[in-house]
Amino acid sequence: MARILSVLLFVLLACTGLSFGGPERFVERPKDTLVVWTINNGVGAQGSLKTIVRGFQKEMGTPVRILVLDWGDAFEKIKEALLDTTDTVNAPDVLQLGSTWITYFASVGGIHPLNALSDKIDFSRFLDVGLRNARIEGDSNYYAVPWFMDVRGLFVNERLWRELKVNESHVDSLANFIGTLRAIGKSDLKNAAGKKVAPFSLPSHGDWTGAQQMAPFVWSYGGDFISRDSEGTRSALLDSNFLKGFAVYASLMGDKIIGPYSLRDNSSQSSDRFVMSEQLVVYGTAELIRLLEFFPSEGGLRTMPISEDGIMVIPFPGGPAGKAAYVGGSHLAISGKGDAVRRAQAEKLLVYLLRADNLDAYSRKIGFLPADQGLIRIWFKDIRYAQLINNLDRGKTFPNIAEWGVIENILNNLAGDVAKVNERTANVSRRNSEIAKLLIAADRKMNEVLKVESAQGISQADVEKYLSAIPAEVPPANLNLEVSPVSHTRDNEAFVIRCFIGVAALLMFWRWGHRLKKIRRIMNRKKK
The missing domain is CATH 3.40.190.10 (Periplasmic binding protein-like II)
Structure with missing residues (x-):
């Protein structure tokens, strides 16, 4: 069949x-x-x-x-x-x-x-x-x-976001954003099903969006992936502004309070957690909004927990060079x-x-x-x-060069390798040392693709210093961390509908059975 x-x-x-x-x-x-x-x-x-x-x-x-x-x-x-x-x-x-x-x-x-x-x-x-x-x-x-x-953006669970009383000042800068997420991660925030909600995720396990995730961090510090000089186009991975933004990205990826699933999830799994209202913030695309109009049987999100809680979009928090969005x-x-x-x-x-x-x-x-x-x-x-x-x-695109496809793959692999270091290395100093080696290797690979010599003058120790210089977080004020889980009315509606259908089916079967009995009685009379 x-x-x-x-x-x-x-x-x-x-x-x-x-x-x-x-x-x-x-x-x-x-x-x-x-x-x-x-x-x-x-x-x-x-x-x-x-x-x-x-x-x-x-x-x-x-x-x-x-x-x-x-x-x-x-x-x-x-x-x-x-x-x-x-x-x-x-x-x-x-x-x-x-x-x-x-x-x-x-x-x-x-x-x-x-x-x-x-x-x-x-x-x-x-x-x-x-x-x-x-x-x-x-x-x-x-x-x-x-x-x-x-156009990439930060999507948040609207019900939880409003009940937490998060306002623009809580997430306007990276320092505020990270401080707010940490406070939420330390709380006992739960969804309507009673499951603890993860604040955020930078999914990195075999993921294909590593470069897209690190981009707004790098750009908000004034960095970029390539630079141009008299000799042509070369990697900018070891430039100071890139390293400052990358340090925040790598640190946040390995933060188990803010992103407890970052090291085990890919982008699809991270989105699934958000859809189930098990994650507060997700870095996603406009497609999420449209999917709310389709039923799960059609590949959509209607009747899913996030459909009941609702979605809001917030700007990516700013750094020293302002705010940036990947387009x-x-x-x-x-x-x-x-x-x-x-x-x-x-x-x-x-x-x-x-x-x-x-x-x-x-x-x-x-x-x-x-x-x-x-x-x-x-x-x-x-x-x-x-x-x-x-x-x-505030949108930015990746460099418009023929070699970008190969370079983006190098960056995605870099993101995955950084995740592995975060997963196996608890010691911060050792972690920074291993990530510094990965950055230097990725810089060399990019320059080989671009057919230029790697820049001299920056050592592994220099890179490690940038990775360890994480800006101080700003703890939030006036957050409501005592959010009460609520039942999803749409789930209740679905239950009522299923009960109604069940009762209707039973009545239908009863009527059919009653008619069959009548037919049998009539047939028996005719035989007599």
Whole structure:
């Protein structure tokens, strides 16, 4: 039976033009069909894109096939498709790219420049922070167009946050933020189920977001990941401002009072704890807000504890250089493969997908912010998204260099290695020594990728001094640490509904049984 269902599902997906997990290597596409490669953008993404594409097919008469990749291996599959000169059949015509991938694919000729479409697309309507990654430094061409924005923010459990009486002054600076979280961690804060609530988490166990997590700490101290000098671009991991911000990040990651699960969780597990109201603050994306509208059976959060408690967004706390927010997202591009006729059709599809109404419809389904400035002004009226939109004003992106993909992997590995040191080393001095070695090694690896010599003049002892110079925390005043757990009314409603359904089912079965008895009596009379 399972095999039959699997076959039926495969046929259904093929008929609808949707495929999961990557390109099909054994079926040649019809010459008159455009192929779009997108990456799994969450609940609602596939249905929304199919609806938009149907409109294009109806308007233009050109069939479109959609293939959905997973984020885990999307980069490698796209790289293989765009750069494999022996295979011109399986490459996409229009494709989604992570914002930090564009420079690489543009530099190797994998995607086509789009300046010729400026009259039809109007690049000026897109957010500057989204356009930064659409070009190569020193090149006037746009190679992609922002599709949606991934603006990171701190999401808090609204009910607990309000009952704790946390105000802006408690979390405005990193010193206040950490002091407040510590006070909460030392309290007996519990959720409605009576389970102790963890204040925060910097998930690091096999995680893919290490660079995105450390970025606001580094930026708030005036640091960055790379620097430029007369010899070119080099690693900035050993610069003083980077080390000051990184020291706070590494210390907070290993703090078992503030983040008791940081060393064992990845980002997905951290989000799950937040959803179950077992964690007060999570570093997340706008998708969380949208998921509140879907039931768990659809991949959403409706009826989950956080849906009852509610979500608020707060700004990332500031450091000596101010506040900063990580901004990423996804862009749409056109493959460098294909003839002029096919590319002309692909351009029409790209322009259609980037129409304001289609951008808005797709963004609303996936919950990420649209990259269109006019749409952002409309979204700002929704209080749930207003704080994330404010983060755009202080938003920063990763360096726009072709080598960034490799460098980001080095940084993610660094985050994981720092977590291992935090886990096995209780002694602060020994811990700082091991982390200093990791930073020096990562700096060397980054410079090898960038093809420059590592800077001289900073020793391991110097790095250790920065790691040990953690700023003093500011204890909070006037917090209410005696929050009383409350029952989730939605849980009670669900229980009542289940009871009602159960009683209705029993009544139905009783009526059926009563009717069967009547039928039997009638049949028995006829026999007599």
